Amino acid sequence: MAILPILEAPDPRLRAISKPVDAVDSKLRALIADMFETMYDAPGIGLAAIQVGVEKRLLLMDLQETEDEEGKPIRNPRVFINPELYDPSEEHSVYSEGCLSVPEQFADVERPATIHARWTDGDGKAHDEKLEGLLATCLQHEMDHLDGILFIDHLSRLKREMILKKLQKAKRAKAA
Numbered sequence: 001m002a003i004l005p006i007l008e009a010p011d012p013r014l015r016a017i018s019k020p021v022d023a024v025d026s027k028l029r030a031l032i033a034d035m036f037e038t039m040y041d042a043p044g045i046g047l048a049a050i051q052v053g054v055e056k057r058l059l060l061m062d063l064q065e066t067e068d069e070e071g072k073p074i075r076n077p078r079v080f081i082n083p084e085l086y087d088p089s090e091e092h093s094v095y096s097e098g099c100l101s102v103p104e105q106f107a108d109v110e111r112p113a114t115i116h117a118r119w120t121d122g123d124g125k126a127h128d129e130k131l132e133g134l135l136a137t138c139l140q141h142e143m144d145h146l147d148g149i150l151f152i153d154h155l156s157r158l159k160r161e162m163i164l165k166k167l168q169k170a171k172r173a174k175a176a
Ligand code: GNR
Pocket: 043, 044, 045, 046, 047, 048, 051, 095, 096, 097, 098, 099, 100, 101, 137, 138, 141, 142, 145
């Protein structure tokens, strides 16, 4: 297992359109294990393959919403292979989103509140479910990554450029 480097905006590789996964083989399972290790280490609640430089329609999520008696998060890892969204609700909800590829920046993003999704999981099982709440928000954020879209693309140009400038400044401060 390995923690993989996460690509950060404005890296052009984040703009790629990812390609469908054709087989859930041992190589893909090894990538999934490395991606989970990377996501938990970050820490984040979702991770798309393109964020670690792999152009595949594969993403992971663990909202880590549940805790045991000691307040430790109970892991609920989910794997989405070749996911598709349909029938978004007319009702929208707003969530303050962040992204591991846009580190330490947060902004309100409006998206359909509920959405239907079809996907294959890590065991090769097909799913077709209606999702709501943070699960719906996070899946839409991750699906955007598969099409080269970042949450900042949903903001006004002014807000997007402010965030990109802050990222640039933080990178310069780290290099100095
Ligand atoms: O860790 C993450 N938190 C988050 C918060 C609100 C909406 C979406 C997310 S996903 C993000 C991890 C990430 O960048 N996934 O692509």
